[in-house]
Amino acid sequence: MNAPSKFAGFALGLAAVFGIALGVGALIGPEPAEPAGHDEHEAVAPPTELPGGLMATDQGYTLELDQPNTQAAAQSTTSFRILDRTGAPVTQYVTSHDKDLHLIVVRRDMAAFQHVHPVLDTTGTWTVPLNLSRAGDYRVYADFTPASGSNLTLGADLRVAGNYDARALPGPKTTAQVDGYTVTLDGTVTPGTASQVKLSVSRDGRPVTDLQPYLGAYGHLVALRAADLAYLHVHPEGTPGDGVTVAGPGIDFVVNAPSSGDYRLFLDFQHEGVVRTAEFTVRVAQPDATVVTDDPATAPADHGTPGHGH
Incomplete structure (x- = not known):
């Protein structure tokens, strides 16, 4: 094959390869000319820290009730342990607000509330008498600081069998x-x-x-x-x-x-x-929230899209 023929064949092959590359590029999308700078990326907000008491386990510590189900009684002895990540009971705590551990017990409709301070024995078991005369589902909060950690509030459910007299949440008052x-x-x-x-x-x-x-x-x-x-x-x-x-x-x-x-x-x-x-x-409520009312005389003026009433 002479030189002009070789050159023409090479040019045709190059054009075919270039055309395929263009097709693939159209399917995949263009590559950026250079990596985007750090400031060019959209800022991502850090994850919001959960409020306390929603989890039984956090930061390697677990709240474990001995008896999560019990019968209604005016004097009910309740015991529990705080376990570390190895499953061993925690026995050393940092005193906070005059106590090593604060136990909050509230019925889920918030009609019964207790703030008590259990006694810790040498095995790492906390014990306290509770007034559980009103049946229902309770949330138990342990607020404490382990000697080798930071302050935590762990929560667990306590079910009290009996006649449950559920109450509506009282309205706001000052x-x-x-x-x-x-x-x-x-x-x-x-x-x-x-x-x-x-x-x-x-x-x-x-x-x-x-x-x-x-x-x-x-x-x-x-x-x-x-x-x-x-x-x-x-x-x-x-x-x-x-x-x-x-x-x-x-x-x-x-x-x-x-x-x-x-x-x-x-x-x-x-x-x-x-x-x-x-x-x-x-x-x-949010500071810009609009109060919703059924009384036209007291309803706020319409300034566009209404806010969420509470």
């Missing part, structure tokens, strides 16, 4: 009555932010200014999300005896609500040697 005391809630809880609230205690219309320390503060607040009983992180402000924090009537807290919805707040406070619990329902 005052609560307990044993002749009135507790008033001030402040707005906003989802996704650290919200400051004040709970003020009075009796017979007079402010109580001699509250007694309880669990290292003048009050201890537990907050639960009604939809799934998620356990919120709540922090008291100030410390008794620090020269700044007064012994009432107001007790300041920082509440972190992860989402909108109804929440149940339980305030334990001590006065004249007795610990009492005031209970509130709080409705948490």
